[in-house]
Amino acid sequence: MIDLRRIRVGVEVSGRIQWYEGLRVKASGTKYANPLQNECTVSIDGLNATTRNMLLTETSPYNKSKQPSRLILEAGRVSTGVFRLFVGDIVSAEPSSPPDVTLTLKAKTGNGSARDIVATSSGAMSKLSEISAGVARDCGVRLDFQATDKNIANWYFCGSKLKQVERLQDGGGVKAFIDDDVLYVKDEAGAVKGRIKIVNQNTGMVGLPKATEKGLDVTWLIDGESSLGGTLRLESKFNPSLDGDYIIEQLKFDVASHDDPFFYQATCKRA
Incomplete structure (x- = not known):
């Protein structure tokens, strides 16, 4: 059926x-x-x-x-x-x-936050986690902080609320991004914890994975929520040289109710 x-x-x-x-x-x-x-x-x-x-x-x-x-x-x-x-x-x-x-x-x-201007500053030293909490609050999203906490000196920002995410990434030396209604802050080299996707012929992989300069591109049938920023574990029968763990840097989706598309396409880098 x-x-x-x-x-x-x-x-x-x-x-x-x-x-x-x-x-x-x-x-x-x-x-x-x-x-x-x-x-x-x-x-x-x-x-x-x-x-x-x-x-x-x-x-x-x-x-x-x-x-x-x-x-x-x-x-x-x-x-x-x-x-x-x-x-x-x-x-x-x-x-x-x-x-x-x-x-x-x-x-x-977060396009609504892009129109609102905010000016924020902190004391001589502030924890990265506290600054991240303020950014999430301004953008109206929840915070998932997974980075190594550190002290940031003389934090100051003036601009659109959404631009704070970029400032947070640059100033904190971390990866910061909003996925739907959550702000993720993680160490630059690590993957988002709790997000792992195993891709092989039994989990809906479409076609063959393609090697790129930094990692690979791979497509699979949509079967669950976004794993953006998380770990992708590839198990390829026809190109085992690419097997291993990757970090999902970009995730495209294409769906249709009365047509063929129902895919995720991930651009990944080696973990």
Whole structure:
């Protein structure tokens, strides 16, 4: 029996989430294990005119609401349920031309924080973990601090709230990035603890892994939540020379409810 796919899209407006499922949906995006904003594009067919116009109005960049509308993308299988692929602030909503009116939503992680300016400073010495907690609080996300704690002298920042993540990475000598609604801070050479993905022919690997200058690119069927920044353990039957542990630096996803794509594609470096 075929285990059918499930893809559902949530749009959060003024704190209320409306879910859309059972429609023709295509979605793709890229996540980065660095301060770059994760991005996602979702196309939905089959919405009635009232719903489509409501979404276009509420998610318009000209809407005067101070709270940005959010996009939530979940995918999975009928037998196992759905898991979260992406969460971000909607930056644009556009309809296509008739007769097949498709609504395309584009979103970026933490885009609402990119518009807000903040000025922060600390004493002569501050712990990196305390500074990280302040950055997470300003960006409205949870903190997962896994780096070696250290003292930072004369911390000062003035700019957009989201830019603090980049400043944190540079000033602390760590890797800092936001994945959905969590700020991860880890040692530059290490992987995120608790995130490990074993990729082989039995876990859905698609095609053959390709060696790159720093590591490899590999594709597999989507089967769980993001493992961005974590460990990828490759077990290749046809190219065993690439076997071993890698750190996922970039994670692309491509899903469709009525088409072939349902993949993760990871760009990794050697652990």
